[in-house]
Amino acid sequence: MSFQKEKILIIGASGQIGIELTETLSKIYGNDCVIISDLNPPINSTNNTFEKLDALDKNALFDLVKKYSITQVYHLAAMLSATGEKNPMFAWKLNMESLFHLLDLAKEKHIKQLYWPSSIAVFGPSTPAENTPQYTVMEPSTIYGISKQAGERWCEWYFKKYQVDVRSLRYPGLIGWKSSPGGGTTDYAVHIFHEAIKTQQYECFLSESTALPMMHMEDAIRATIEIMQAPAEKIKIRSSYNLSGISFTPKQIAEEIKKYIPDFKISYKPDFRQAIADSWPKSINDDETKKDWGWKEKYDLPKLVKNMLENIK
């Protein structure tokens, strides 16, 4: 099949998603066909070629694409919601300029396909919070969300104007045991497992009733690769697709953890991230995603908790 011939570059490969995407793409395409890049090498060893790259350096990016005859780029380098609020101007610069570099490389036909993730952060306090549809009011209130929404518009524009084959998913909060999250509002749902196992207690930075859309990393990686491998004509949305997984509150995940660790105790001390979480949807409707390219998640909350605890132990 044609996708076997791809030469892939992952940018931001040392991050929470990059580590797992590297592993899965390497199993499909082979280590030699997956080049990884980041400001810093990944903490775990891989058999992939690592190239130090600042995604803001367009010339270095171009050189790398040419050096390895790259056909596909997964662009994961970004500043996430919580860190972005602390450094808004740089978050905007990193999230937007690096995307422009890649959209231009695709426009100039140096690469064939681009994956760029968006987020539930594109929605805001005026968006219907339950079962949030694909098309709705979007008034993001974080710099991260504003950059993702602007990025979505640019992706669609490059597709319409220059037929750039860019594909995107609005990830919910991602939860995996192989990697640590990097400065998001949904990070508590990963930290909670590590603390439950290590100390049997966790102080949560969100309130007990804060429901947010979440997803097991395995599902997210599968969705990412499925959308990239889908025939182009099936990708009807070139801004970004809603992606629904599980919706739960800190209290609900803690109760599920207690089934395995009965002594586990959770306390709540909401900080600035509470306002970010309150502005996001509680659950996502991804009917368009299911209809267009056949997406279906595998993990529900009990399955996710069991998998996380078994693997982190």
Ligand code: NAD
């Ligand atoms: P992360 O912070 O864990 O990883 C980002 C990686 O990018 C880091 O390894 C960092 O070193 C690297 N990076 C930062 N600046 C760079 C630069 N200038 N050049 C090259 N590399 C640079 O983030 P993640 O969770 O893996 O997220 C990846 C993408 O997915 C981001 O676009 C993020 O917005 C999106 N996303 C993530 C989630 C989630 O829950 N993790 C949810 C929605 C969307």
Ligand code: SER
């Ligand atoms: N998990 C991400 C964050 O919290 C959502 O994009 O920033």
